[in-house]
Amino acid sequence: MKLHQKLLENIYRVGFVKPSKIQEKAIPLLLHDPPTNLIGQSQSGTGKTAAFTLAMLSRINVDLKAPQAIVLAPARELARQILTVVQSLGQDYPASIQLAVKDSLPKGGKVEAHIIIGTPGTIMDLIRKRRLSTANVRFFVLDEADNMLDLQGLGDQSIRIRKMVPATCQIALFSATFSQDLWKFALRFAPNANQISLKTEELSVEGIKQFYMDCKSEEQKFEILSAIYGLLTIGQSIIFVSRRDVADMLGRKMTNEGHKVIVLHGQFEAEDRDKVMDDFRSGKAKVLITTNVLARGIDVLQVNLVINYDLPLDGRGRPDPETYLHRIGRTGRFGRTGVSINFVHDEKSFKEMKAIEKYFGKDIIRVPTDDYDEIEKILKDAIN
Numbered sequence: 001m002k003l004h005q006k007l008l009e010n011i012y013r014v015g016f017v018k019p020s021k022i023q024e025k026a027i028p029l030l031l032h033d034p035p036t037n038l039i040g041q042s043q044s045g046t047g048k049t050a051a052f053t054l055a056m057l058s059r060i061n062v063d064l065k066a067p068q069a070i071v072l073a074p075a076r077e078l079a080r081q082i083l084t085v086v087q088s089l090g091q092d093y094p095a096s097i098q099l100a101v102k103d104s105l106p107k108g109g110k111v112e113a114h115i116i117i118g119t120p121g122t123i124m125d126l127i128r129k130r131r132l133s134t135a136n137v138r139f140f141v142l143d144e145a146d147n148m149l150d151l152q153g154l155g156d157q158s159i160r161i162r163k164m165v166p167a168t169c170q171i172a173l174f175s176a177t178f179s180q181d182l183w184k185f186a187l188r189f190a191p192n193a194n195q196i197s198l199k200t201e202e203l204s205v206e207g208i209k210q211f212y213m214d215c216k217s218e219e220q221k222f223e224i225l226s227a228i229y230g231l232l233t234i235g236q237s238i239i240f241v242s243r244r245d246v247a248d249m250l251g252r253k254m255t256n257e258g259h260k261v262i263v264l265h266g267q268f269e270a271e272d273r274d275k276v277m278d279d280f281r282s283g284k285a286k287v288l289i290t291t292n293v294l295a296r297g298i299d300v301l302q303v304n305l306v307i308n309y310d311l312p313l314d315g316r317g318r319p320d321p322e323t324y325l326h327r328i329g330r331t332g333r334f335g336r337t338g339v340s341i342n343f344v345h346d347e348k349s350f351k352e353m354k355a356i357e358k359y360f361g362k363d364i365i366r367v368p369t370d371d372y373d374e375i376e377k378i379l380k381d382a383i384n
């Protein structure tokens with residue numbers, strides 16, 4: 001791949017022996033001259049971060065002391081995680097790196113690092129205040145690009161930042177999911193891009209076993225959840241719920257039942273968010289209850305169970321297969337195995353789950369809820 005000797009050394013030091021498919025395809029495409037845009041789709045946990053990181057580091061002119069690359073991510077936790085990957089693959093490499101999320105920068109002064117990794121709000125703010133010059137930016141990455149371009153969400157901000165970088169800047173868009181409409185829009189955002197795409201039936205990660213539990217009521221969902229944690233020894237797990245207040249409520253109820261859980265959502269202060277995430281990453285905390293804020297990108301290899309306590313719905317209340325795929329993709333990282341369990345409790349949620357199942361064409365297997373021995377057996381076999 002014609003990577004710099006230092007980068008190759010770092011790749012081996014972090015323990016990567018051979019590239020994944022997306023890395024093998026994307027890195028040469030990104031490094032080919034003249035620089036060409038890229039839209040890169042590949043399943044969750046297949047190493048997209050290292051793909052753009054290695055290309056980005058290679059593209060930096062280390063003799064020019066000015067920002068040359070911007071990476072945008074949808075959440076602070078993901079931006080921090082990308083930072084650690086860039087630091088690790090860029091160890092002893094002469095490119096400087098700056099995190100740009102809320103409270104990560106001093107109050108004033110120019111941002112002069114070669115690589116800026118952050119969330120769109122903070123980066124736009126730095127540009128507006130003329131603390132960050134985009135004049136020399138030559139590499140612009142949108143991680144979770146379909147999410148970053150979603151006009152109902154972060155799209156406006158990403159487009160504004162896009163307008164601030166030079167016309168010659170190379171643009172790289174990565175995600176596991178791109179709806180058809182989004183793909184068209186992505187091509188307008190990254191004109192003439194090389195394209196690496198997946199068919200819908202290729203999207204599911206093979207190593208993730210998908211189950212559902214047919215609960216009788218909202219209350220029984222909690223009983224079953226509590227029972228699962230009583231019956232099984234689980235490495236680490238993430239429980240996704242629909243809203244922040246549900247996350248808080250479930251956190252309190254689980255704690256009252258004697259389970260050790262932590263909660264993270266967007267209403268927490270920056271410092272608390274970092275502490276919770278660090279505790280989870282280090283394994284100090286084993287069960288994390290959260291919202292869609294952590295649905296994408298978060299990479300904790302020990303997570304072997306994801307529970308959709310509430311199924312993911314889009315802004316209009318319809319089942320959201322893309323978010324579903326990202327959520328369950330928090331397990332089964334880079335060829336590992338994992339289990340996901342969906343809770344349904346009425347006809348509506350059952351239909352939502354069936355719609356998601358149909359979308360991917362992959363069976364979601366029923367686990368009975370009335371026989372704890374059976375639950376234990378099925379899930380134990382799947383998790384181990």
Ligand SMILES: Nc1ncnc2c1ncn2[C@@H]1O[C@H](COP(=O)(O)OP(=O)(O)OP(=O)(O)O)[C@@H](O)[C@H]1O
Binds near residue numbers: 017
């Ligand atoms: N070539 C490699 N060999 C071994 N492990 C790798 C390799 N490349 C990446 N990994 C590891 O695979 C895991 C998943 O990588 P990463 O988080 O970049 O996935 P992703 O494709 O961005 O997933 P998502 O779509 O969920 O964001 C990480 O723990 C990373 O260190």
